[in-house]
Amino acid sequence: MKNKILTSVIITVLFALLIVASSFITIINLEQIKNTKEQLRNINLLVSELNDVTDISRNDYEELKALNNTKINGIDVRFTLINDNGVVLYDNEQKSSENHRDREEVKKAMETGEGYSKRYSETIKSDLIYYATRLNNNFVIRSSVSINSVTIILKENIKYCFGILLVVMPFSLFLSLRLVKKIIDPVKELESVTLKMTHGDYKIRANINTNDELGTLGNSFNNMAEQLQIKIREVIDNQNKIESILKSMESGVIAVDNCNMVISINPCAESLLGIKKNIVGECLLDHIKDYDIIRFLEQDDVNDKEIKIRHPMERDFKIKKSAMVDGMEGVGKVITFQDITDINRVELMRSQFVANVSHELKTPLTSIKGFAETLKFVKDDETREKFLDIIDKEAERLSRLINDILVLSNIESNLAVDMHEFEPGSVIEEVINIMRKTAINKNIKLEFKDNSNEKIFGDRDKFHQLALNLIENAIKYSKDTSGKVEVLSYNEDKYYCLRVKDNGLGIPKEDISRIFERFYRVDKSRKKGGTGLGLAIVKHIVKIFNGEIYVKSELGVGTCFEVKIPYL
Ligand code: ADP
Numbered sequence: 001m002k003n004k005i006l007t008s009v010i011i012t013v014l015f016a017l018l019i020v021a022s023s024f025i026t027i028i029n030l031e032q033i034k035n036t037k038e039q040l041r042n043i044n045l046l047v048s049e050l051n052d053v054t055d056i057s058r059n060d061y062e063e064l065k066a067l068n069n070t071k072i073n074g075i076d077v078r079f080t081l082i083n084d085n086g087v088v089l090y091d092n093e094q095k096s097s098e099n100h101r102d103r104e105e106v107k108k109a110m111e112t113g114e115g116y117s118k119r120y121s122e123t124i125k126s127d128l129i130y131y132a133t134r135l136n137n138n139f140v141i142r143s144s145v146s147i148n149s150v151t152i153i154l155k156e157n158i159k160y161c162f163g164i165l166l167v168v169m170p171f172s173l174f175l176s177l178r179l180v181k182k183i184i185d186p187v188k189e190l191e192s193v194t195l196k197m198t199h200g201d202y203k204i205r206a207n208i209n210t211n212d213e214l215g216t217l218g219n220s221f222n223n224m225a226e227q228l229q230i231k232i233r234e235v236i237d238n239q240n241k242i243e244s245i246l247k248s249m250e251s252g253v254i255a256v257d258n259c260n261m262v263i264s265i266n267p268c269a270e271s272l273l274g275i276k277k278n279i280v281g282e283c284l285l286d287h288i289k290d291y292d293i294i295r296f297l298e299q300d301d302v303n304d305k306e307i308k309i310r311h312p313m314e315r316d317f318k319i320k321k322s323a324m325v326d327g328m329e330g331v332g333k334v335i336t337f338q339d340i341t342d343i344n345r346v347e348l349m350r351s352q353f354v355a356n357v358s359h360e361l362k363t364p365l366t367s368i369k370g371f372a373e374t375l376k377f378v379k380d381d382e383t384r385e386k387f388l389d390i391i392d393k394e395a396e397r398l399s400r401l402i403n404d405i406l407v408l409s410n411i412e413s414n415l416a417v418d419m420h421e422f423e424p425g426s427v428i429e430e431v432i433n434i435m436r437k438t439a440i441n442k443n444i445k446l447e448f449k450d451n452s453n454e455k456i457f458g459d460r461d462k463f464h465q466l467a468l469n470l471i472e473n474a475i476k477y478s479k480d481t482s483g484k485v486e487v488l489s490y491n492e493d494k495y496y497c498l499r500v501k502d503n504g505l506g507i508p509k510e511d512i513s514r515i516f517e518r519f520y521r522v523d524k525s526r527k528k529g530g531t532g533l534g535l536a537i538v539k540h541i542v543k544i545f546n547g548e549i550y551v552k553s554e555l556g557v558g559t560c561f562e563v564k565i566p567y568l
Contacts, residue, residue, distance in 0.1 A: 002184045009176040017168060021161050028157045032150040033129065037116055039072050040131035040143045047133075047141045053081060054137060061090045068092050073149040078124070082106055084138040096123045100142075105132040109140045118147070186214040190221055202229040252337030255324060260284045260297065263332060272337050274312030293319065297335065306340070316341045356519045360401055360531070364394040397531075404533035407465060408518070411540045422460040424496055425450035425489050431467045432487065439475050444483035446475070451490035452497075457568050458545050466541040469534040470500040470561050476530065477559070478504035495547075495564045503558040512551060538563075 047053055050063040061081070070077040081090040086101025100106045108115025109132035121128045127147040132140050186208040193206045205225060208218030246253055252269025256262055262279050270276070279287050288294055290309045296302060296319055304320040318338040323330050371387045371394075378384050432448045439446040456463075467487075474485040488499040507515060511522045516539040519532035538561075542549045547565035 002180060005183060006176065006180050009180060010173065013172045013176055014169075017165055017172070021165060024161055025158060029150065033118070036072055036129050036145060036150055037131055040077070040129065040145065041114070041133065043067075043070060043077060043143045044131060044133035044141050047079065047143070048135050053139070053141060054135060064090060065092065072145045075146050075149040078128070078144045080142040080144070082132075082140040082142060084110070084140075089139070094123050100140075103130075103132075103142075105130040105142060106140050108132070109134045109142070110138075182210075183214070186210065186218060190218065193221070193225075197225065197228075202232055251339075252335075254284060254335045254337075255332060256284050256335065257332040258330065269337055272315065272317070272339060293317075297321070314341075315339055316344045353518060357405060360519060361398065364398040364401070367391075367394045368398070401531045401533075404531045404537065408533055408537050408540065411462065411537060411544065418459050418461065419457065420460065421455040421457050422463070423452075424456055424463060424498065425452050427460060427464050428467050428471075428487060428489055428498070431464060431471055434468070435471050435475060438472075439485065442475060442478070442483065443481040444475055444478050444485060446471075446485050446487070448487040449489070451488070454491055454496065454567060456496050456545075456565055458565075462541045462544060466538050466563065467498065467500075469538045470498075470563075473530075473534055474500050474502040474504065474559070474561075478502045492564070494567050496567060497565075498563045499560060500562075501558065501560040506555040506557050506559055507551070507553040508555050512553060515551070516549075 047064065047067065050067075052061050052063045064079060064081065067079065068076075076093075078091065078093045080088055080092075080100070082100045083089050086099040086103075086106065088096050088098075088100055101110075104117040104119070105115035108117075113134045115130075115132040117130045119128065119130070120126070121144075124146075128144045129147060129150070130142055130144040132142040134140050186206075189206050189208055193204050196204045202225065205222045206218045208215050210218075246264070246266035249266055249268055252272045253264075253266045254262060254269050255264040260283050262282055262284050265275070265279060273288060273293075275287050285294055285297065288297075289311050290307070292305075292307045293309065296305050296307065303322065304318065307317045307319055309315055309317060316339070318340050319335065320338075321333050321335045324332040324334055368391050371391050375384060375387050375391075378387060428448060428450065432446060436446060471485065471487060474487075475483070478485060482503075484503050486499075486501045488497075488501070490497050490499075507522055511520075514520050515522065516535045518536040520536075521530055521532040539549060542563055542565070545565045547563055550562045550564075551559065552562075553559035
């Protein structure tokens with residue numbers, strides 16, 4: 001660019017100088033011819049004064065000859081005297097015998113008094129400048145000089161001209177270079193700023209401080225950069241917002257183009273599909289192992305479906321796909337994955353719970369119904385007594401079951417939570433008092449140690465239920481006579497702790513993880529009349545108190561439950 005401008009500027013300058021020089025030479029040439037003409041005219045005037053020219057009788061032309069040494073610019077002037085018939089009477093160089101009447105300058109002089117011409121002389125064999133003047137006696141005196149008289153001057157002038165050119169040329173080159181630099185520097189500045197902007201530096205601005213078009217261009221460029229920076233910041237902000245929304249979503253979202261190339265994928269979708277690397281720009285189908293999902297993505301007529309996948313883990317998905325449209329044109333699709341495993345599990349648990357409840361209620365009811373019907377036909381008092389006793393026990397079990405179901409449902413639905421501060425030790429004391437009689441009946445030693453000295457905040461009745469269930473279980477699953485139940489209430493760091501320890505039956509290892517499930521009983525043959533809901537209730541209450549429950553147990557040795565509740 002710089003070289004191109006420089007070359008064209010130099011060519012233009014040289015061309016201009018050449019035109020100026022040639023115009024200068026032409027003007028000098030014309031001026032010189034004019035001068036020569038003037039000089040010849042003056043010489044003619046001088047000659048017209050001579051006696052031997054005006055007097056025809058004198059034909060020695062002595063006076064005229066005396067002018068032989070007349071020179072213009074060092075070149076001899078030729079004199080020709082021509083009579084009114086065009087006959088050459090005198091020529092100081094070479095007298096021509098030809099009639100000169102038709103010579104251009106002579107003809108003009110005869111007609112108008114003066115004539116001029118510049119032409120080639122066959123007589124002298126060179127280019128001459130002629131000037132003819134008509135005398136009073138109608139003769140014509142013509143003086144002429146070789147064109148060399150002009151060119152000699154011209155040659156001298158050309159020397160000056162070249163001299164001037166030599167001085168002007170470096171000066172104009174210097175000016176051209178400065179001009180080019182003035183044009184190129186802002187362009188270079190714009191070029192480097194543009195390059196930096198393409199590499200992501202949108203803060204950079206062009207530094208062009210001129211008051212010309214390039215300065216205006218620089219200002220417009222900076223304004224454009226400012227707008228671009230604002231727009232890009234807006235785009236990045238929007239993108240960040242969308243990305244953080246997508247990141248925080250608990251549903252998987254994937255956007256793909258028409259060729260199933262991934263445009264965007266959120267972390268939830270990656271973890272649901274077990275994708276461990278960035279797959280943006282890659283084909284989604286290459287990274288999905290589940291055949292059902294691949295088929296769903298390829299089907300155009302199905303837009304949502306429930307799918308069960310086995311990789312990376314067994315999960316239930318609700319998949320939806322919708323078209324991404326830009327104007328009227330479809331540019332891809334957005335696929336959303338909703339993990340409905342928990343919803344399905346809850347649904348399953350609900351139906352199982354209903355089945356379990358029905359089953360659990362049915363067992364004592366069937367028994368009550370059976371014994372009641374048989375009772376009608378039993379006459380023997382002892383058997384009647386026995387049957388009535390069974391009916392009473394089953395009815396009590398039924399009532400316990402219904403009571404536990406109601407407590408559990410109340411806890412699960414979080415109804416009417418009565419929150420206030422209370423001393424956990426006093427609540428446990430109440431429970432111990434309730435259970436003491438049962439323990440004495442079973443000959444079980446029931447010990448309570450209260451080391452807690454801080455109140456806890458929450459629902460006192462629920463805490464009562466929690467302690468009751470744990471202590472009741474400890475007594476229930478203790479060996480008669482040699483049993484011992486230790487209840488300890490204490491503080492540890494920021495936690496209130498309740499420990500209920502017994503030396504009873506213990507829980508088999510494989511059952512420990514399941515004892516908190518509803519209706520789960522370790523060994524139905526234990527026949528302790530439990531409902532299987534006690535620990536499920538405990539687990540829910542602990543959750544309400546934001547606490548944790550731990551269990552350690554060894555079959556035949558004993559069990560220890562520990563509840564930890566954080567102080568607020
Ligand atoms: P249940 O009404 O049958 O006692 P729970 O939910 O309270 O129901 O307990 C679930 C199962 O855990 C019981 O069937 C029992 O076998 C076992 N279990 C609970 N507490 C103890 C304990 N202290 N010692 C031994 N086994 C226990």
